[in-house]
Amino acid sequence: MASEALxxxxxxxxxxDEPVEPQLLGQLLELSPARVxxxxxxxxxxxxxxxxxxxxxxxxxxxxxxxxPDLAPYVERxxxxxxxxxLSAAALETLxxxxxxxxxxxxxxxxxxxVNVDAVVRKLCQRGYLEEVGRDPGPGQAVLYGTSRLFLExxxxxxxxxxxxxxxxxxxxxxxxxxxxxxxxxGSS
Amino acid sequence: MASEALxxxxxxxxxxDEPVEPQLLGQLLELSPARVxxxxxxxxxxxxxxxxxxxxxxxxxxxxxxxxPDLAPYVERxxxxxxxxxLSAAALETLxxxxxxxxxxxxxxxxxxxVNVDAVVRKLCQRGYLEEVGRDPGPGQAVLYGTSRLFLExxxxxxxxxxxxxxxxxxxxxxxxxxxxxxxxxGSS
Amino acid sequence: xxxxxxxxxxxxxFDLLLHLILRDEVDLYEISLAHIVDGFLxxxxxxxxxxxxELTTEFLVIAATLVDLKARRLLPGxxxxxxxxxxxxxxxxxxLLARLIEAKTFRxxxxxxxxxxxxxxxxxxxxxxxxxxFIALAPDLLAGINAADIHAAWLRVxxxxxxxxxxxxxxxxxxxxSVEEAVEDLVARLPGAGALTFRSLTDAFGDRIEVIVRxxxxxxxxxxxxxxxxxxTTFGDLTVSWVVDPAMAAGTGAVFAGVDAYDG
Numbered sequence: 001m002a003s004e005a006l007x008x009x010x011x012x013x014x015x016x017d018e019p020v021e022p023q024l025l026g027q028l029l030e031l032s033p034a035r036v037x038x039x040x041x042x043x044x045x046x047x048x049x050x051x052x053x054x055x056x057x058x059x060x061x062x063x064x065x066x067x068x069p070d071l072a073p074y075v076e077r078x079x080x081x082x083x084x085x086x087l088s089a090a091a092l093e094t095l096x097x098x099x100x101x102x103x104x105x106x107x108x109x110x111x112x113x114x115v116n117v118d119a120v121v122r123k124l125c126q127r128g129y130l131e132e133v134g135r136d137p138g139p140g141q142a143v144l145y146g147t148s149r150l151f152l153e154x155x156x157x158x159x160x161x162x163x164x165x166x167x168x169x170x171x172x173x174x175x176x177x178x179x180x181x182x183x184x185x186x187g188s189s
Numbered sequence: 190m191a192s193e194a195l196x197x198x199x200x201x202x203x204x205x206d207e208p209v210e211p212q213l214l215g216q217l218l219e220l221s222p223a224r225v226x227x228x229x230x231x232x233x234x235x236x237x238x239x240x241x242x243x244x245x246x247x248x249x250x251x252x253x254x255x256x257x258p259d260l261a262p263y264v265e266r267x268x269x270x271x272x273x274x275x276l277s278a279a280a281l282e283t284l285x286x287x288x289x290x291x292x293x294x295x296x297x298x299x300x301x302x303x304v305n306v307d308a309v310v311r312k313l314c315q316r317g318y319l320e321e322v323g324r325d326p327g328p329g330q331a332v333l334y335g336t337s338r339l340f341l342e343x344x345x346x347x348x349x350x351x352x353x354x355x356x357x358x359x360x361x362x363x364x365x366x367x368x369x370x371x372x373x374x375x376g377s378s
Numbered sequence: 379x380x381x382x383x384x385x386x387x388x389x390x391x392f393d394l395l396l397h398l399i400l401r402d403e404v405d406l407y408e409i410s411l412a413h414i415v416d417g418f419l420x421x422x423x424x425x426x427x428x429x430x431x432e433l434t435t436e437f438l439v440i441a442a443t444l445v446d447l448k449a450r451r452l453l454p455g456x457x458x459x460x461x462x463x464x465x466x467x468x469x470x471x472x473x474l475l476a477r478l479i480e481a482k483t484f485r486x487x488x489x490x491x492x493x494x495x496x497x498x499x500x501x502x503x504x505x506x507x508x509x510x511x512f513i514a515l516a517p518d519l520l521a522g523i524n525a526a527d528i529h530a531a532w533l534r535v536x537x538x539x540x541x542x543x544x545x546x547x548x549x550x551x552x553x554x555x556s557v558e559e560a561v562e563d564l565v566a567r568l569p570g571a572g573a574l575t576f577r578s579l580t581d582a583f584g585d586r587i588e589v590i591v592r593x594x595x596x597x598x599x600x601x602x603x604x605x606x607x608x609x610x611t612t613f614g615d616l617t618v619s620w621v622v623d624p625a626m627a628a629g630t631g632a633v634f635a636g637v638d639a640y641d642g
Contacts, residue, residue, distance in 0.1 A: 006242065007240065007241065007242030007257065007260055008242060008260050008263040009242065010241055010242030010243050010256075010257075011242040011243060011256035011257055011260035011263055011264055012256070012263055012264060012267045012271075013504075014242070014243045014254055014255065014256050014504070014506075015255075015256050015264055015267070015506070015507060015508050015509060015512065016267070016271075016504075016507075017308075017311060017312070017315070017504075017505045017506070017507040018308065018503075018505075019503075020271070024267075024270075024271050027270065028263060028266045028267055028270065028271065029263070046239075050235075051196065052196070052199055053195065053196030053197060053198065053199030053200035053203070054199050054200060054203040054504075055501070057501075064503050064504065065203055065503070065504040066203070066204070066501040066502060066503045066504065067200035067201075067203050067204050067501050067502050068196065068199075068200055068501065069497070069500035069501045070196070071196055071197050071200035071201075072499075072500040072501070074197040074200060074201060074217055074218070075200050075201060075204055075502055077217050078201045078204070078205070078209075078213075078217055079204065079502065086492075087492065087495070089485075089488070092485075092488030092489070092491055092492050093481075093484050093485050093488040094488075095488060095491055096484045096485075096487035096488040096490075096491055097484050099487070099491065100484075100487065112477075112480060112481070112484065113392065113393075113481070113484075114392040114393070114440075114477070114481070115393075122303065125303050125304055125305075126296075126299040126300060126303060126304065126305065127299070127305055128299075128304065128305025128307065131304060148305075150305060150308075153498075153503070154495055154498060154499075155491065155494040155495055155498055156494060156497065156498030156501070157494070164487070164490055166483065166487060169483045169484075169486040169487045169490070170479065170483050171479055171482050171483065171486070175482065176475075176479060179475055179478050179479065179482075180475060183447060183471050183474060183475055183478075203502075203504050204502040204503070204504060204505070205506065206505060206506045206507070207506075253506070254504075254506070255509055256509065261511075261512075264508075264512055265512065265515055268508060268512050268515045268516050269515065269516075269517075272516055272517065273517075273519070274517040274519075275517075275519065275521075275522075276519045276520065276523060278531075280519070281523070281527065281528070281531045282531045282532075282534060282535040284528065284531070285528045285529070285531035285532035285535060286532065286535060286536075288528050288532070289528075289532050301535060301536065302535060311505060311507070312507075313519075315507045315508065315513070316513065316516065316519055317513070318519070318520065340520070343518065343520040343521075343523075344520065344523065344524060344525055344528070345524070345525075346525060351525065352525055352528065352529065353525050353526060353528070353529035355529075355532075359538075360536035360537070360538070361536060361537060361538030362538065364535075364536045
């Protein structure tokens with residue numbers, strides 16, 4: 001006999017339409033959020049153990065049921081809405097700047113990218129990856145942007161802390177060398 | 190190891206918003222509807238056997254996951270304590286776009302509001318204030334939304350004609366553009 | 379897209395430079411600077427009135443740095459330059475290098491985001507929501523909302539947004555020069571004119587970019603062996619003289635063909 005708390009967690013997550021935070025689950029079940037996380041991990045493991053076609057994952061700060069990635073071919077045939085269009089290279093680069101530098105203004109993004117980012121930012125907001133998170137206190141009061149909860153859901157991350165540290169992307173010595181050579185910095189000129 | 194057909198059935202039913210008919214499942218899995226019913230009954234029995242907090246039931250001609258009836262008190266608490274009790278300003282704005290400009294696609298709403306509206310539209314549909322009224326004839330065949338009978342009732346209106354007239358109010362150019370352009374499914378979902 | 383240097387699908391100067399240096403593994407010597415500068419000017423031309431001063435300046439700095447670096451490598455060495463000038467150039471180059479590294483860092487981070495999105499898109503979340511029997515329990519979200527609220531919300535969401543503040547640029551004359559035009563002008567002026575100083579060839583220009591473009595054009599001609607350059611003293615005038623070549627007397631077509639070839 002599964003415990004009441006485990007079963008209630010399953011029941012609630014089945015009717016939720018977005019990730020449910022352990023705080024809320026804990027409140028409803030009169031348990032600590034930490035205990036809720038343990039229960040959910042237990043449930044998730046039990047689905048894996050018997051090879052269910054769905055999984056329970058922690059994403060964007062909460063728990064949710066989703067289809068098993070293995071079965072994407074079947075699910076894609078079922079879902080009528082086409083897959084969302086892929087992001088352009090410019091959109092991905094802008095998204096990565098916001099992800100790591102937020103809150104950040106469009107001018108700051110443009111300074112890093114060396115191009116105007118207005119159109120790209122508008123698109124990313126419409127698609128829900130970015131949102132306005134405040135205003136710069138300085139003169140001009142530029143709108144500041146950050147990544148949204150949907151961004152985490154789309155990336156399958158629990159929180160921004162799960163992003164690979166930016167430092168890991170700094171080019172290695174061979175790339176820096178190539179760039180230096182490109183700029184004639186190797187003293188050979 | 191669970192069979193591929195069982196797992197695919199679980200995956201599809203997990204992401205389905207409505208009961209799925211065995212005919213459709215059979216088509217997707219290349220099985221007869223009768224065989225699909227057998228698989229679903231097998232799955233349903235396996236959930237009962239380990240006392241899951243959810244059940245797989247046949248309703249309205251199709252199969253769907255539901256919370257287990259004996260956990261209703263927990264789900265009711267979730268409904269009462271875990272759901273927003275008021276429409277956010279953002280949701281109200283989205284509702285107003287549909288009210289005045291129906292039929293309208295999510296992409297058009299997103300373009301007008303500048304943010305992703307998928308979650309809000311889903312919520313408004315679930316509550317019965319909005320409903321799907323057709324599909325855009327253009328490429329992508331985006332779902333078009335309109336307000337429901339319930340929406341009018343709750344507002345105390347007899348028909349859409351009773352909405353406050355807009356007079357000679359002219360919307361901003363970006364709104365006009367968003368409405369005129371046959372925005373397809375791009376960017377939504 | 380504002381600012382796109384008209385060289386394929388590149389999204390701005392860094393993107394282009396990165397591509398040129400890393401992907402094609404050619405060095406700056408091979409970069410068609412003329413192409414970048416021309417693309418930039420074409421952009422300026424098309425954007426009269428809506429030029430983003432900050433970005434324009436930025437592009438100019440990059441272009442000028444490139445010109446400077448490139449000139450060092452094209453001109454016959456050893457060029458005797460003052461230490462200050464040399465250090466300033468190094469500083470500019472390091473700044474450019476730092477920005478290229480930054481651009482590359484975020485691009486690679488973007489690739490990882492794409493991989494995460496692709497992987498995550500293989501799973502779809504459950505969004506069925508409340509079963510009918512619970513919906514009646516859910517708070518009526520429209521409680522207390524009337525037609526006036528809907529009307530007000532529509533006015534709020536559809537009102538024209540005030541145009542963003544912008545710097546008036548009416549006083550800035552658009553610059554209309556291209557390397558090709560500068561080459562054309564030089565080919566018309568130099569033969570038979572003897573040795574002219576670079577200063578005398580550019581003192582009519584008020585805009586730095588025109589001087590830069592003129593300098594690029596001269597480098598172009600030098601590379602093709604059509605002119606000789608001479609600088610007798612440090613900071614002294616650079617003199618430009620036409621190399622008499624009977625083969626070229628037929629016309630200037632070959633020169634322009636050369637400009638295209640130089641685009642590499």
